[in-house]
Amino acid sequence: MSRCVVVAGTDTGVGKTVFSAGLADALGGAYWKPIQSGLVDGTDSETVAALGRLKSHRIFPEKWRLRTPISPHLAAQIDGIVIELEQVTPPETSLPLVIEGAGGLLVPLNFRQTFADLIATWSHPVVLCSRTSLGTINHTLLSLEAMRRRSIRVLGVVFIGAVDAGVARTISEIGSVSILGNLPPLDPLTPDALRKAFADNFDPSEFRAD
Ligand SMILES: Nc1ncnc2c1ncn2[C@@H]1O[C@H](COP(=O)(O)OP(=O)(O)OP(=O)(O)O)[C@@H](O)[C@H]1O
Numbered sequence: 001m002s003r004c005v006v007v008a009g010t011d012t013g014v015g016k017t018v019f020s021a022g023l024a025d026a027l028g029g030a031y032w033k034p035i036q037s038g039l040v041d042g043t044d045s046e047t048v049a050a051l052g053r054l055k056s057h058r059i060f061p062e063k064w065r066l067r068t069p070i071s072p073h074l075a076a077q078i079d080g081i082v083i084e085l086e087q088v089t090p091p092e093t094s095l096p097l098v099i100e101g102a103g104g105l106l107v108p109l110n111f112r113q114t115f116a117d118l119i120a121t122w123s124h125p126v127v128l129c130s131r132t133s134l135g136t137i138n139h140t141l142l143s144l145e146a147m148r149r150r151s152i153r154v155l156g157v158v159f160i161g162a163v164d165a166g167v168a169r170t171i172s173e174i175g176s177v178s179i180l181g182n183l184p185p186l187d188p189l190t191p192d193a194l195r196k197a198f199a200d201n202f203d204p205s206e207f208r209a210d
């Protein structure tokens with residue numbers, strides 16, 4: 001069984017892909033995006049390969065590549081596909097594997113099941129990426145609740161952006177969760193800047209699960 005960590009988010013666009021690139025690079029690991037919706041503007045796998053400097057053998061092909069950049073269940077419908085959870089199994093690898101979700105935790109994969117339901121079928125722990133703008137306390141606590149009611153193991157929360165100390169403490173205390181670090185806004189966002197920010201702000205051993 002591979003050592004896997006799932007990178008989930010409180011929403012789409014919170015920074016899961018950027019964080020995943022930094023994490024896969026720091027762990028010397030591999031990356032897998034099981035369900036990609038939207039192909040025209042580049043895929044998350046392509047972004048991770050470039051930002052994390054991962055050669056092709058460290059990027060596993062997506063299980064589903066859906067053409068339209070919308071919720072996976074609707075994108076699948078457009079492509080004439082029904083996503084079945086039992087068909088989405090992490091690839092075998094001797095490398096630590098970073099698995100990126102699609103959107104937020106309750107994004108539907110079909111008309112009955114969500115990404116959180118998929119994670120719950122695996123035994124792999126989750127890192128929750130949270131934004132730092134106003135509203136993140138609510139989104140983060142809701143996401144933690146959704147995982148706990150499915151008995152998903154949560155390694156902790158990472159903030160993407162500049163986080164307020166009071167907000168981080170509130171989430172940690174009310175959510176009974178570890179804060180694993182904060183990836184600051186990077187400008188420019190380059191592989192070197194990401195590697196340095198990751199080294200400065202995270203301890204990779206905290207993500208070595210399983
Ligand atoms: N630390 C950062 N510094 C600068 N820009 C960032 C940072 N993190 C994320 N971004 C930018 O924010 C946008 C959204 O990030 P990203 O694609 O990682 O989100 P996501 O959570 O993976 O979204 P999706 O649900 O589509 O997979 C991208 O344009 C990305 O380059």
Ligand SMILES: C[C@H](N)[C@H](N)CCCCCC(=O)O
Nearest residue numbers: 012037038069070071102103
């Ligand atoms: C297309 C986008 N980049 C993501 N991969 C999918 C986001 C789905 C969000 C659905 C929703 O929560 O309303």
Ligand SMILES: [Mg+2]
Nearest residue numbers: 016017044100
């Ligand atoms: Mg992404």
